[in-house]
Amino acid sequence: MRYDYDYLIVGAGMVSANATAGIRERDERGSIGIVGSEPNGPVTRPALSKKLWTDPEFGFDKIWMKPEDKGATLHADTRIVSLDRDHRTVTADNGDVFGYGRLLIATGGEPKKLDLAPSERVLYFRTVEDYRRLRELAGSQRHIAVVGGSYIGTELAAALALNDTRVTLIHPEQVLGDRVFPPDLARRFQEMYHAHGVTLMGGRRLASGRQDDDTVTLTLDSGETVAADAVALGLGVEPVCDFAAAAGLAVDDGIMVDEMLRTSDPNIFAAGDVASYPDNLLGRQRAEHVDNANRMGQQAGAIMAGSEAPYTHTPYFYSNVFELGYQAVGTLDSSLRTIEDWQEPQSRGVVYYLEEDVVKGVLLVNLKERLDAAREVIKERTPGDREALIGRIR
Known part of the structure; x- marks a missing residue:
């Protein structure tokens, strides 16, 4: 099939929903297409490791973002594999072709993986389906191992511990959080996990793992083993920019953009986790945070629709644990x-x-x-x- 849009957004995450709103602020009629590998369309991703676990009044229905309400056409569960800049088209893995007037690449990131195959009990936590499956596996004092001591790992460990689950958190730091926090605060951060019954295995990394029926056994670089009902891995993400690089766009730890979020091709823009941009305060960086997805996505849409205002926002990041x-x-x-x-x-x-x-x-x-x-x-x-x-x- 062939589809053509005035504005095409590749990536069906938070950036795409915000970009749709930004476009509609300036252009009420232009056609908008969103195509992405996400099976469900845009959701408020932070809720998957935060509020859905900790706030009983925050229902699952509240996570959905609906760019369709602003006239966008959503092509979910569709991965773009190539970009033809001369003909202004992108092609999906199913053979569908999408033409564009202006293109926004908002492909985000994919979880970093180890030599342990994902399965129903091995979750590289990122998506709504990962959340649903982990919810099914949690509770009733079942044992879940969490690998990774950064934001996702620490949030998941806390969320599981608050939901009747035995948790082992495996992380490389000697004291949990000591790469980020000063010593006294890191010790207090770690003590919170001890106080809530989380088993901490610091100064260790995952060497290998295997799944036997309903048990996942992890072998650590220390030689120790951990047997659990499931494992959730939060090891960070890698920006998804392979097809952009293959098409000749400038890429260096993300797709390079200027202050107008424009790539090296004047008809193509990038925003969100995948974009390396010049921050006014911090210099060039790539920000993997919800504030950036919201604000940069909105501004990218506005710029595509004619705004001449550059992106000048310095995003913040946050976490809530215990x-x-x-x-x-x-x-x-x-x-x-x-x-x-x-x-x-x-x-x-x-x-x-x-x-x-x-x-x-x-x-x-x-x-x-x-x-x-x-x-x-x-x-x-x-x-x-x-x-x-x-x-x-x-």
Whole structure:
């Protein structure tokens, strides 16, 4: 089949729904097509590891984003495999061809995988189907191993522990969170997991694994083994830009775009997890966070429909585990010098991350609505000391 659209979006995730809204703000009639490998269309992905597990009043029906309501045509469960820039078409793995006036690539990322095949009990956690399956496997004191100590791994371990599940969290850090948090906060972060009954196996990596009927057995690099009813892996993602690179678009840890989110082809744009963009405060980066998907997706749609406003937003990221909630802007790296400003000991405050005395990142712990102030501190780019920073954000 052949389909033609004024605006074609490849990738059926959060960016596509937001881009549709951005297009419709400026163009009420242009045809919009969304084609992506996601089987269900756009969803609010953070809910899959957060609210759906922790908020009884947050129903499953609330995760769905519906670009069809704004006149977009959705082609889900369809993977694009090639791009023909001369003829302005993309081709799917089923042979369908999609023509475009302007193209937005929003293919996001795919989970990093190890030498352990995915199955009904081995989940590289990313999709709605992964959530549904993990829900079926959780509870009743069944045992689930979680591999990975970053955002997805720590959120899943906390969510499972709060839902009547025995959890073993396997991660490479000596203290959970110590690559991001200063030492005292990392110890407190780890202690929360101990207090909620999570078995922590730090300083270890997965070497191999096998599934025998209803049991998954993991072998760690330490030689230890862990037998569980299932394993959920949260190892980060790789940007999906293979067909873009094959078509000659500039790619370097993502598809390279300018401040107008335009690629090296003036008719093709990129946004979300897959886009490497010039951030006003932080320099060129690729952001895998929901705030970026929302804001960049919206702006990409507006630009495609004629807006001349560049993307200038510096996104934040956040996580909620047990009683700790945090938001952050910039670089969080515990190897940087940190200055801590606690309003309540280790439970409410600010951590500044400095490189050569210049603030590169700001962590807000249980301190909402201060993200703009955090951005301002980074924007100043002037040397800061403890006296200047303590009390700066309240």
